[in-house]
Amino acid sequence: MNIHVLSLFPEMFTGVFGSSILKKAQEKETVGLSVTDFREYAVNKHAQVDDYPYGGGAGMVLKPEPLFNAVEALSKDGKKPRVILMCPQGERFTQKKAEELAKEEDLLFLCGHYEGYDERIREHLVTDELSIGDFVLTGGELAAMTIIDSVVRLLPGVLGNDDSPILDSFSTGMLEHPHYTRPADFRGMKVPDVLLSGNHAKIEQWRMEQSLKRTFERRPDLLVDIELSKEQKTYLEKLKNGKA
Structure with missing residues (x-):
């Protein structure tokens, strides 16, 4: 996979792309990560990327020319990548x-600043507009980093254990079960006996129940759209009735 980022502040990505899982994924050549300052694609001698909005109003608006030019330059063999606009809308x-x-094989993230984007960028350049939550950031860089990290860790071989992302919270539709490690007794706080039993069937049963319980308590909205097994439905009823 190749991931490109267009940003006015490419230095923000240096630490994130050069550390941890993202660094290892590049070393394995599973993903290629690049960041381009789209100011390089401005069309006037002042390298201007923003201008006043037509009709008046506060703030500055990103001009279409630099971003269109940059995306076209980064498109391989004329094939446009999936272009993702970071935007609270x-x-x-x-x-x-x-x-x-x-x-996907190629992703390209557009990170904006200022008041917003020229609407022609939304209408004719991007394929997706994504937000990481109902709040506003100074720019799209931090949001793009978040999404890139969550995508790259799903690529085969990146985490070392391909089962890891399958069992993550939300991947199964529910929140993940609790985890414990050594020591078995820490300051009187003990690991549940079932996890020390060696009985794998009971351990999987416990994990299923704990996952369902945690989801019911913290994110019951997730249970609306997922299909539960008969066993899970029975346990959910016990949770609802306070009998679990």
Whole structure:
């Protein structure tokens, strides 16, 4: 996979792209990450990327020319990548969307600043508008980093254990079960006996119940759209009735 980012502040990505899982993914050549300052594609001698909005109003608006020129320059063999606009008005980003994007060969993220984008960028250049939540950031860079991290970790071989992303919270439709490690007794706080039993069937049963319980308590909205097994439905009823 190749991921390109267009930003006026490419230095913001240096630490994130050069650390941890994203660094390892590049070393394995599973993903290529690049950041371009789209000011390089401005059309006047002052390298201007923004201008006053027609009709008046506060703030400055990103001009269409630099972003159109940059996307066209980065498109391989004339094939435009999936172009993602980071915007608080966009579709709410989810794990399902991350899984969808992880199947692409080329992604290109547009990170804006100032008051907003010229509407022609939305209408004729981008394929997706994404938001990471109902709040406003100074620019799209931090949001793009978040999405890129969540997508890259889903690529085969990146995490070392390909089962890890399958069992993550939201990937199954529910929140993940609790985890414990050594020591078994820390300051009187003990690991549940079932996890020390060696009985894998009971351990999986416990994990299923804990995952369902945590989701019911913290994010009951997630249970509306997922299909539960008969066993899960029975346990959910116990939770609702306070008998679990």
